[in-house]
Amino acid sequence: MTKTVVVLGAGMAGLPISHYLLSHTTTSVPDLRVILVNPSDEFYWNLASVRAVVPGQLSEDKYLWSIPKLFAKYPSDKFEFLAGKAETLSPDSNSVVVALNDGSKRSIDYHTVIIATGSDSKDGMPWKTVGTSQQTRAALAKLQQGIKDAKSIVVGGAGTTGVEFAGELGTVYAKAGTKAVTIISADTLPLESRVMESTRSTAKSELERLNVKFIAGAKITNVTEAGGQQVLELTKKDGSKTALKTDLFVPTFGMVLNTQFAPRDMLDAQGQLQQDKYLRAPKYKNVFVLGDAGNLEAKQAAMLENQIRHLAKQFDSYFKSGQVEEYKFDPSKVMLGISIGSGRGTGQVGTWKPFSLIMWFMKSRHLGTDKAMDIAAGLRTFGGKW
Numbered sequence: 001m002t003k004t005v006v007v008l009g010a011g012m013a014g015l016p017i018s019h020y021l022l023s024h025t026t027t028s029v030p031d032l033r034v035i036l037v038n039p040s041d042e043f044y045w046n047l048a049s050v051r052a053v054v055p056g057q058l059s060e061d062k063y064l065w066s067i068p069k070l071f072a073k074y075p076s077d078k079f080e081f082l083a084g085k086a087e088t089l090s091p092d093s094n095s096v097v098v099a100l101n102d103g104s105k106r107s108i109d110y111h112t113v114i115i116a117t118g119s120d121s122k123d124g125m126p127w128k129t130v131g132t133s134q135q136t137r138a139a140l141a142k143l144q145q146g147i148k149d150a151k152s153i154v155v156g157g158a159g160t161t162g163v164e165f166a167g168e169l170g171t172v173y174a175k176a177g178t179k180a181v182t183i184i185s186a187d188t189l190p191l192e193s194r195v196m197e198s199t200r201s202t203a204k205s206e207l208e209r210l211n212v213k214f215i216a217g218a219k220i221t222n223v224t225e226a227g228g229q230q231v232l233e234l235t236k237k238d239g240s241k242t243a244l245k246t247d248l249f250v251p252t253f254g255m256v257l258n259t260q261f262a263p264r265d266m267l268d269a270q271g272q273l274q275q276d277k278y279l280r281a282p283k284y285k286n287v288f289v290l291g292d293a294g295n296l297e298a299k300q301a302a303m304l305e306n307q308i309r310h311l312a313k314q315f316d317s318y319f320k321s322g323q324v325e326e327y328k329f330d331p332s333k334v335m336l337g338i339s340i341g342s343g344r345g346t347g348q349v350g351t352w353k354p355f356s357l358i359m360w361f362m363k364s365r366h367l368g369t370d371k372a373m374d375i376a377a378g379l380r381t382f383g384g385k386w
């Protein structure tokens with residue numbers, strides 16, 4: 001009997017695992033059928049979004065690809081793509097209702113579901129996909145135009161996305177003195193507190209080298225409009241407030257987890273899907289959770305890479321006997337690569353801070369766009385060949 005595997009989400013976790021099921025697992029499990037559900041019919045290489053939003057820096061063919069075209073090589077009785085979103089998951093009855101982009105709904109009974117619905121950026125910012133491909137493209141175009149028109153830009157938030165985006169703006173504009181670029185950090189240094197101080201200090205000095213102004217220890221507590229500009233209210237830790245005017249304010253903080261379709265008892269207190277040591281939803285042996293939607297590891301492609309590789313190795317035995325091996329990982333290890341413009345970078349591997357030249361070679365020069373097409377096509381993953 002046909003085993004229907006529904007993959008929810010075609011991001012960095014869901015897209016490669018769907019390819020793997022179709023290109024590898026179907027050889028040993030021929031009665032497999034994969035249904036991939038995603039609101040956008042394009043795969044978005046969001047790791048390069050910080051550069052894609054800067055006008056003229058990256059052509060679309062480096063970060064957007066049609067999902068139906070990428071999967072056209074598989075037989076139509078083995079694969080189906082649904083442009084839409086999971087609306088209600090009913091793990092007790094092995095079914096999921098999908099709200100399709102055309103307004104209709106479809107209920108699917110599954111043998112196995114793989115949840116890889118990840119997270120979106122707040123405020124409709126295109127650091128991740130923004131709903132449908134039209135919505136993502138519109139968000140990209142709006143930000144590109146805003147950047148083009150602005151003489152001053154304030155980047156809100158100095159996490160990885162904020163630092164990388166400010167680095168792009170610094171390289172293209174602030175260094176040349178054509179636009180003023182400021183970044184606002186809630187902490188005294190950029191990046192998360194789990195990152196080593198030396199890496200955080202380097203990120204700050206690299207940004208300043210590019211003429212990016214770093215404002216430390218302030219939160220953006222209100223944004224209003226006046227005289228064609230945006231006025232940011234900055235609140236310091238001691239409660240004092242100042243106003244900062246800018247042509248364009250670009251928020252980079254916060255994320256929205258895409259897990260609302262799952263029953264409440266599958267979620268943790270933060271709204272993340274619970275993952276057990278087999279990468280499954282506790283209680284359900286046929287519900288796997290991968291990537292940013294889950295609560296096991298840091299929300300990074302580097303972590304989900306290990307998860308998808310582990311799960312891919314389990315498929316043969318899982319579909320034949322239901323057996324899966326435990327997923328092993330080191331929760332304490334920090335692995336981070338941060339680009340600061342196209343020429344420099346910093347990072348952390350365990351307790352080691354790689355040199356800027358290494359980070360340029362590994363990340364900043366391409367932001368993964370040299371590999372993304374092959375990942376999109378299912379020929380490899382973030383970490384290498386299958």
Ligand SMILES: Cc1cc2nc3c(=O)[nH]c(=O)nc-3n(C[C@H](O)[C@H](O)[C@H](O)COP(=O)(O)OP(=O)(O)OC[C@H]3O[C@@H](n4cnc5c(N)ncnc54)[C@H](O)[C@@H]3O)c2cc1C
Pocket residue numbers: 008009010011012013014037038039040046047048049050084085086087116117118119120127128129131161258261290291292293299300301302303304337
């Ligand atoms: C600017 C930026 C740079 C980054 N750089 C790095 C880096 O250099 N290295 C690194 O390790 N990590 C990096 N990350 C983190 C990395 O992007 C994420 O860890 C990764 O994208 C998570 O992949 P995912 O597939 O789990 O989720 P997502 O990428 O969020 O994909 C989930 C997909 O599911 C879809 N979806 C949402 N809701 C539903 C639904 N109800 N039904 C069906 N589909 C749905 C979404 O539209 C999306 O297509 C970066 C993140 C950002 C924002």
